[in-house]
Amino acid sequence: MGIASDIVIILVAALIGGLVAQKLKLPLILGYILSGVLVGPYTGGVTVSDIHDIELLAEIGVALLLFALGLEFSFKKLKPVRHIALIGTPIQMLLTMGLGAGIGRWLGWEWTPSIWLGALISLSSTMVILKTLMNQGWMGTLSSRVMIGMLIVQDLAVIPMMIILPKLNDPQAGLPLLAWAAAKAALFLAATILVGTRVLPRVMAVIAGWNSRELFLLAITALGLGIGYATYLMGLSFSFGAFIAGMVLSESDYGHQALSDIIPLRDLFGLLFFASVGMLLDPAFLIVNIGAVLVIVVLVAVGKALIFMILSKSFGYGNVVPLATGLGLFQIGEFSFVLARMGVQTNSIGHEVYSLVLTTAIITMLATPFVSGLTAPLYALRKRKFNHEPLQTINIPSTGLRNHVVIAGGGRIGQHVAQVLQRLDLAFVIIELDFHRLEQAKAASLPVIYGDAGQQVVLEAAEIEHAALLLITVPANLVSQAIVKQVRRMNPDLDIVARAESLDLMKKLYEYGVYEVVQPEFEAGLEITRQALLHLNVSTSEIQQYTDAIRRELYAPMYEKNYSYRTIADLRNVAGMLELAWVNIVSGSAMIGKTIGELAIRSRTGVSVVGVMRGGNLHSNPDAEFRFMPEDIVAIIGKARERCSFQALAGSGACDAQPSFGNETR
Numbered sequence: 263m264g265i266a267s268d269i270v271i272i273l274v275a276a277l278i279g280g281l282v283a284q285k286l287k288l289p290l291i292l293g294y295i296l297s298g299v300l301v302g303p304y305t306g307g308v309t310v311s312d313i314h315d316i317e318l319l320a321e322i323g324v325a326l327l328l329f330a331l332g333l334e335f336s337f338k339k340l341k342p343v344r345h346i347a348l349i350g351t352p353i354q355m356l357l358t359m360g361l362g363a364g365i366g367r368w369l370g371w372e373w374t375p376s377i378w379l380g381a382l383i384s385l386s387s388t389m390v391i392l393k394t395l396m397n398q399g400w401m402g403t404l405s406s407r408v409m410i411g412m413l414i415v416q417d418l419a420v421i422p423m424m425i426i427l428p429k430l431n432d433p434q435a436g437l438p439l440l441a442w443a444a445a446k447a448a449l450f451l452a453a454t455i456l457v458g459t460r461v462l463p464r465v466m467a468v469i470a471g472w473n474s475r476e477l478f479l480l481a482i483t484a485l486g487l488g489i490g491y492a493t494y495l496m497g498l499s500f501s502f503g504a505f506i507a508g509m510v511l512s513e514s515d516y517g518h519q520a521l522s523d524i525i526p527l528r529d530l531f532g533l534l535f536f537a538s539v540g541m542l543l544d545p546a547f548l549i550v551n552i553g554a555v556l557v558i559v560v561l562v563a564v565g566k567a568l569i570f571m572i573l574s575k576s577f578g579y580g581n582v583v584p585l586a587t588g589l590g591l592f593q594i595g596e597f598s599f600v601l602a603r604m605g606v607q608t609n610s611i612g613h614e615v616y617s618l619v620l621t622t623a624i625i626t627m628l629a630t631p632f633v634s635g636l637t638a639p640l641y642a643l644r645k646r647k648f649n650h651e652p653l654q655t656i657n658i659p660s661t662g663l664r665n666h667v668v669i670a671g672g673g674r675i676g677q678h679v680a681q682v683l684q685r686l687d688l689a690f691v692i693i694e695l696d697f698h699r700l701e702q703a704k705a706a707s708l709p710v711i712y713g714d715a716g717q718q719v720v721l722e723a724a725e726i727e728h729a730a731l732l733l734i735t736v737p738a739n740l741v742s743q744a745i746v747k748q749v750r751r752m753n754p755d756l757d758i759v760a761r762a763e764s765l766d767l768m769k770k771l772y773e774y775g776v777y778e779v780v781q782p783e784f785e786a787g788l789e790i791t792r793q794a795l796l797h798l799n800v801s802t803s804e805i806q807q808y809t810d811a812i813r814r815e816l817y818a819p820m821y822e823k824n825y826s827y828r829t830i831a832d833l834r835n836v837a838g839m840l841e842l843a844w845v846n847i848v849s850g851s852a853m854i855g856k857t858i859g860e861l862a863i864r865s866r867t868g869v870s871v872v873g874v875m876r877g878g879n880l881h882s883n884p885d886a887e888f889r890f891m892p893e894d895i896v897a898i899i900g901k902a903r904e905r906c907s908f909q910a911l912a913g914s915g916a917c918d919a920q921p922s923f924g925n926e927t928r
Contacts, residue, residue: 268310269319272537275301275308289390291536291596292627298540305545316538317603322487323535324600325504326528329486331417332508333521342696346577347411354412354573355419358384361565365558374430375611381423382602382619383562387595387627388413394590394631400738404696405586405637408579412570412591420597421502427601428608446496454489454506466516475523482520483527485511501600539599539620547617558618559625563633567592581695581714582641590634593626594619638740656700657709658691663725666690670715670745671735672699672708675761679733680708691724716744718752727753734760739767746774788812842872843905847894851913859886867907869900 275297283293301310310316359380366376391409400406462485469481486507493503511520548555571588579587602619605611667683669676672694680703683690692708693715694700703710713720715734726732732749734742742760749756758776762768768779788809795805847853853861858871874881874888875895881888890896898908 265312265315268312268316269534271301271308271310272298272316272534276533276537288628288631289387289394291389291532292624294533294536295540295543295624298537299543299545300540301537302541302543304543310541313538313541316534316541319531320535320538321500323528323531323533324603325487325490325501326524326531327535327600328420328501328505329490329508330521330524330528332505332510333512333517333524334508343408343411346408346574346579347415350573350577351412351415352419354569355384355416357569358566361562361569365561369554371615375615377430378427378601378605378611379615379619381427382598382605383566383594383622385416385420385595385598385601386413386566386591387593387630388417389596390593390627390630391590394634400586400740404579405583405590406738407696408574408583408587409590412587413595416595417597420600421505423601424502424604428604428610431608431610450493450496450503450506454503454510459510462510463514463516466511466514470516470519478519479523479527482511482516482524486524536596536599539603542613542616543620543624544617547614548621551618551621555618555621555625558622562594562622563592563626563629582637585641586634586637589637589640590630592633593630594623598623638744656704656712657707658711659689659709663689663691664728665730666725666728667731667733668693668721668724668726668729669733669735672696672703672710673735676733676735677703677706677708679735681706684708693720693724716741716748718748721748721752726756729753729756732756732758734758737761737763739763742767743770743774746771746776750775842897842899844875845896845898845905845909845912846914847890847892847896848913849892851890851892851911853890853912854892855889857887857889858884861890861911863908863911867900867911868904869898869908871896872899873897 276294279293279295279297279300280290281293282296283290299305301308303309303313359377362380362383363373363376366379367373371379388410391413395406395409466481469478486504489507490500490502490504493506494500511517567588570591571584574584574587598619602611602616606613606616666689667679669680669690669692672680672692673696676692676694677699680690680692690709692703692710693713694703694710695712695714700710700712711720711723713723715721715724715736726749732745734745736742736745739762742762746758746760749758754775759778759780760771760776762771762779762781763783768781771779792805792809795808863869863871871884871888872882874884874890874897876891876893896908896912898905900908
């Protein structure tokens with residue numbers, strides 16, 4: 263069967279490797295690489311017959327990886343951490359390249375492979391870090407945003423590195439070629455952007471208008487790979503063209519749909535790429551060179567960690583951020599495999615260097631979840647051993663804080679809550695670790711403390727012992743748990759309302775004694791369901807019974823533990839079952855000029871008038887002497903039939919009181 267049988271072997275092996283990686287909570291790409299090792303030519307057993315054919319297919323995987331990267335690229339993601347991402351990352355890469363070149367020269371290599379080694383180790387793994395952050399509950403923290411911002415710039419740097427590094431083989435001839443390549447790249451980029459902004463939207467609009475999912479997928483795939491092939495014909499990188507195509511398409515109205523459609527195809531061909539990477543790894547090489555491999559792993563890991571930590575500190579990030587960045591980004595990334603493959607194909611590096619880099623990359627990737635997991639305990643140890651950092655407080659009342667609300671997290675949710683409390687003249691203080699958000703709170707004249715809400719000194723500055731309520735609005739699981747544990751030690755009786763991103767976190771927070779836990783996705787889903795049922799004319803009472811049952815099921819621990827919470831929830835549900843509607847009184851209505859008492863609205867229609875909006879002013883609970891005028895908007899409460907009777911009296915038209923489904927008699 264030739265290549266067909268090879269693809270089947272790789273897919274089955276990758277499935278097994280992926281299942282093992284998933285079970286061990288490791289990134290799937292590690293499972294794919296190890297599956298490639300098992301079916302490669304160095305391990306015996308079931309072996310792929312023609313690695314070269316698989317490598318050709320893997321080139322499509324590389325192009326699709328960079329095409330998807332272009333689709334996902336957005337300068338908005340870099341804005342909160344733009345300084346360290348756009349300035350600090352190039353500095354980090356240059357320093358790491360110097361480290362790698364030094365290691366290469368120490369091993370006795372020539373300058374060209376040494377520089378290649380530096381370039382290969384300068385990249386970190388986006389896939390491994392994202393998976394690790396999600397598993398550890400660090401997504402949404404300032405540390406995660408710094409790391410992701412730097413990773414985005416690193417991924418973008420792959421493109422110029424793919425153009426520049428192969429020219430190092432012949433420096434004298436390479437400089438003119440490099441200048442010409444840069445000129446061609448600039449011209450091609452300008453032409454692609456011009457065509458992409460003028461022609462591409464019209465073409466995609468026509469194709470999307472045909473409502474064919476298959477044709478749309480074919481169009482975006484042909485676009486990405488076709489532009490990539492055009493760059494190849496111009497003497498540039500195939501992958502460079504695919505990236506530019508994705509970046510141009512991301513600015514159109516079809517970028518999000520293109521990304522969602524291309525991801526399965528990208529993952530399938532990406533699987534072939536990572537498997538082909540593993541096929542070139544020789545386990546015998548690892549055994550023979552285990553000493554050199556371990557030395558390089560230690561030098562790379564420690565060197566990169568120190569570089570990231572020092573840079574983070576230099577750009578003004580304190581607390582846990584430098585430690586988290588250093589322990590998170592020390593590994594070698596997946597795009598290093600792309601560069602290494604190009605180095606082998608252009609004879610810039612030999613198979614020995616390739617195997618050494620590949621082995622080092624796999625080991626550092628495997629170590630990432632464990633090393634990154636040391637961040638929290640090491641930071642806690644540092645806090646106990648050393649003096650606390652000075653705290654920055656802004657807009658704190660001169661009279662101090664008493665009976666106030668402490669808001670842990672000054673993001674969108676935290677600032678919305680703070681603005682409401684500010685309007686109601688209620689005392690509160692925000693605790694925020696993100697300097698950008700700190701500046702936003704400062705500009706809005708909100709009282710804020712710069713620091714980590716999980717640390718005792720910060721909570722002491724927020725007067726947590728005298729607080730009336732703590733609101734935890736941060737989405738990171740690990741951060742929420744740390745805050746609750748610390749607060750429980752300092753003020754065991756304080757009521758806490760927390761945000762949770764998963765059911766597992768909800769259960770843990772309840773176990774720690776949190777008063778109420780809110781899951782935003784669950785509440786949003788319930789509200790969407792409620793709106794859908796209202797649109798289908800299901801009665802409010804039926805909808806409320808349904809949502810109440812679902813909410814009770816999810817929030818069962820609070821219903822069982824706290825009687826007052828159950829009472830408040832029941833009152834809220836009863837209020838939700840009251841059907842309120844606003845009705846316009848049109849010109850010519852029999853109600854105009856008459857009072858509520860004269861019209862006998864309650865006995866005549868069955869509704870209760872609870873408010874009247876007139877000229878922008880609300881008259882709440884009007885008495886029987888209230889006289890209606892044209893253009894009044896009346897708030898009424900009653901059942902569907904009763905509301906329809908009032909609408910007819912107001913002259914605003916008849917309505918259909920019959921539900922589309924349901925057994926309620928109205």
